[in-house]
Amino acid sequence: MLKIMKAGIEVLVEDWPGRLGYMGLGMAAAGAMDHLALQLGNLVLKNAPGEAGLEIAGGYCQLEFAEATTIAVCGADMSAKLNGQSIPLWEAIAINPGDQLSFDHFGQYGFRSYVCIAGGIDVPVYLGSKSTCLFGSYGGFQGRKLQPGDEIALGTATANGLAGRRINPKYLPEYTNQWELRAIPGPNSAPDYVTVAGMDYLFSTPMKISHNANRAAYRLAEVPAYFWARKDGGKGGSHPSNIVDHGYNMRGAVNVTGNTPSLLIADGPTLGGFVCVANVIQADLWKIGQGIPSRDKIKFRLTTVEEAVAARRDSLAMLAAADLIIN
Amino acid sequence: MNQYEVILDTMPATNDRTEILFRQAGDGFLQVEYGHEQRVELLDSFRVLAVDSKIKQQQISGLIETVPSLRANLFHFDPLLISMQELIAEIKKAEESIRGVEDMVIDSRIITLPIAFEDSQTKKAVELYLKQVRPDAPNCEGGYNLEYMAECNGCSVAEIKQMLLDTYWYNSGCGFWPGGGFFWPMDPRCKMIVPKYNPPRIWTPEGAVGIGGACLFTYTTATGGGYQLFGRTIPTFQQAMKHPQFKDKPFLYHPSGDRLKFVEVTEAELDAIYEHVHEKTDYQYDIVESKIIVKEYLEFLARPEVKQGAAEFAKRQEQGAITAPRL
Secondary structure (H helix, E strand, C coil): CEEEEEECCEEEEECCCCCCCCHHHCCCCCCCCCHHHHHHHHHHCCCCCCCCEEEEECECEEEEECCCEEEEEEECCCCCEECCEECCCCEEEEECCCCEEECCECCCCCCEEEEEECCCECCCCECCECCCECCCCECCCCCCCCCCCCEECECCCCCCCCCCCEECHHHCCCCCCEEEEEEEECCCCCCCCECHHHHHHHCCCCEECCCCECCCEEECCCCCHHHECCCCCHHHCCCCCEEEEEECCCCCEEEEECCEEEEECCCCCCEEEECEEEEECHHHHHHHHHCCCCCCEEEEEECCHHHHHHHHHHHHHHHCCCCCEEC | CCCCCCEEEEECCECCECCEEEEECCCCEEEEEECCCCCCCHHHHHHHHHHHHHHHHHCCCCEEEEEECCCEEEEEECCCCCCHHHHHHHHHHHHHHCCCCCCCEEECCEEEEEEEECCHHHHHHHHHHHHHCCCCCHHHHHHCCHHHHHHHCCCCHHHHHHHHHHCCEEEEEECCCCCCEEEEECCHHHCCCECCCCCCEEEECCCEEEEEECEEEECCCCEEECCEEEEEECCCECCCCCCHHHCCCCECCCCCCCEEEEEECCHHHHHHHHHHHHHCCCCCCEEECCEEEHHHHHHHHHCHHHHHHHHHHHHHHHHHHHHCCCC
């Protein structure tokens, strides 16, 4: 069991790939915002890569462990400390009963840190996943972010002697303040919805992530008027961003409401009346989770379905690489 | 062809169907769209659902889920198990096996929902929007959206309310937020069209009823949203699953096919029902099992008074669309 001493900004139970198969009922996949950090942390601990961990957004939290276990902290560097002593990221650390794990705030790079625990987190599996959908208030731990005093049950580790295992540095993801997101145009693109010049703008202009950024959507900077190829949305509504409601290619949709593009992510809407002009490829979704609201920028890079599928394979191959973990 | 082209394949129009477009929508998404025009024709939805059910029976390996909407169907798939081209081939097979929709009979329950027009909660949502998001929003003239809805459609507020009560509203498929249905007017004389908020709202109360484009939505839980608000109905979602209506699942609506009929009540009556749904759990929902016989529906559409009424309303809407301010 672990106990939440300070709950920080937003601490959630999340797994990967989340809750698949319910979009048609309006239920988003949810899942870890940075699935790469979560999976690497789990692999260090010999967990299944998609096992649930704690997702810490922004920082300022403190946990107390009531039992001996092994953990790995992965993702953004928030100066994690165990009983006041700094600990390395991406490495299995032995935990004794009573140990205090604390996080400062996010630093120069990255916005989310993950605490993975050997044996995982013992919350009910709801519709196939342990992930919290914050906006629907279901899944995870009582469908909400964690609060001081919450006691979270832990799974049972099956492996011993994990401490010291760490990710081979050559496989560590690179963090930045301008995230390149590979994206595929569609389903609403040039020439019928957006002008070629508009798509050129989208794929060449770094856009700041707005302060209006949460697990459902990251708002970006406005697109110019010449973005639109249509004068209105026909029966969908008067603005050219309007469309007769359609399913959203979510997670990763680049959805435009009025002139404001947003990235629809974990808990986002599954269907709605605005165009989706592109989709961030699955292999790059983790970068969105590390984008710092109100500070970092993103830049879209045009890619193809073929390249995106190859990137998925590369990502799986990396997670399965023989030299991924150093003992 | 430009580098942003997304239409990968098409099926030409035939006597009993419109052109079908296969649009790439990411490395794991394909949007199948019916025709180029943003039209609101329930027959499109009947076809989407017929093909969707056919495809689900085939249990295609790698197909994760579909998100049907009025004139499109979004396919979410694992490209490592099935390629975009293979998926398109499967969908084409299903399309070819469906003849015209005239002979279809669709399971369609009739759900009667009490509604209070201009209630204090949705008024509060508009007030908050004016305060926090867009103080000069022309759709919130007079502190509410009904005047604007009337203006857009070249009619009076009283006529708008009457149309909302007169027609059945048909669910083409759930989405956006957990358990939310997308409802369309079955009587073309009531097919009002309004633009969506620009930018969207941050808060909408549970039970709010809104329209965007020609589509009606009942907000299942408090969320953001972009539809014009005119009233509030009873709960259509219960996370706690306490009430017998929700004992098996938190949703009131089936994934598709339900029809709604609204009856006007006072806000006090509505609030009392909330108590009987969420607290006392003894409210009796008015739900009748029924069917839509498509042939009979086509005969209704062909009636002279229906055709003439729809044409007259369309004319008034055209005028309204010219004079109403854009959002």
